[in-house]
Amino acid sequence: MTDSRVVTGISLAGLILFWWAAALLTADPTILPEPGALIAPFLRELASGDLLYHLGQTLVRVAWAFLLAMGLGLALGLAMGRSERLNRWLDPWLVVFLNLPALVLIVLCYLWIGLNETAAILAVTLNKVPNVTTVIREGARAVSPELDAMARVYRMSWWTRLTHVTLPQLAPFIAGAARSGVAVIWKIVLVVEFLGRSSGIGFKIHMYFQLFDVTMVLVYALSFIAIMLAVEWAILQPWERRVRRWRTA
């Protein structure tokens, strides 16, 4: 545990060193500023409240899209994994949506619904639902028929069956879908903001892109990366350890 943390720390320090060396070789701060040059603009944005406002906007969109995509994907994946008939009917749809480029869905949502919050969140959700569904469906197919039979004989209520028999079996798949889900969703949210919102990290990156301000693009991007890493380490990984507790006990 501590060993792997040391390695992670050294590895990240190496990345910053690499960046610093690259900045030194480029010798042009408008193309690649050295890491230290980001601190002052970062503190300025933080103090003005701009950074926190836009971080907040993006996080809310990520949270909504994540919850909707996980909820819908879980329900669909479970239904398709349990019913071969439903799967035969819905699988072609799934394949179509899996192969629809994120950009196409985003543009279509904006065109059909308008440049608003609903369209933005819907576009991100629709991009992620097929992946979650595919992963959960695999898990649902592997659900133990013996435990199913046991639950039926003892007439367990559907809620108890779902929460204590089915979902624990799906936990590794849910955790996998959640982790890859968060990673993909926040990236798509930035694109959605870039294309059609007037707040959020994606919007700020769009703005500084038009000003060719590499420093500010990096300040906003890195701040958000830091937040998403914190979510991964502080929420997702501990949760995964908790649901896996019975395996290692």
Place this chain on the structure above:
Amino acid sequence: MGDPATLGTARAPLADGMIRVEIKEKRFGRLPVLSHVAFEVAPAETVAITGPSGIGKSTLLRIVAGIDKEFAGRVDTPARIAMVFQEPTLLPWRSARENLTLVHPGLTRAEADAALARVGLAEKAGDFPGQLSLGQQRRLALARAFAGRPELLILDEPFVSLDPETAETMIALTEALIKEARPATLFVTHSETEARRLATRILSLRGSPATLAPHAVPIKGVNP
């Protein structure tokens, strides 16, 4: 599902509490497995079903238990059914105590602990099934079956793949619990000795498709 005409019906038990099984036919695809299997189990009676491996004993139990509903015929069973499977079939992600209280929501913590103590698992209430030995897991499965005070208990080769000593402990425990709770019991085994020891009556499945052999005679002189 399938053609409604081919589906079996499970109906509420009659007032006398008898368990009635009338299976006209059970097929897997086009292969008939069971044909004209009809018998009754009276309250507190223990009936063993014997027969060679693969003849359809487990299929018969699954129909009686209500797990398999695709058959022609009808089965009348009481509301409270418990089943002990060939494998312990526990929830590995829940503690031993939760394995009882989740399956039987009416069970209090104290009752669950008493049920665990009855099978010698008093110390293990907080352990996950994976921390228990196979023998302990089977005893937990037995505790789970009896905790619901079943009117019908179904045992599907519960002593198979156990070493002789553990099997003996399990058989003795099962025997004692059946005596205490007195459910109607239906159990499958391919061991004639087990059948003679626990059962008041033995039915044997023979042939293909399997049907009940005619020599279904009482063996302990218990005539319900």
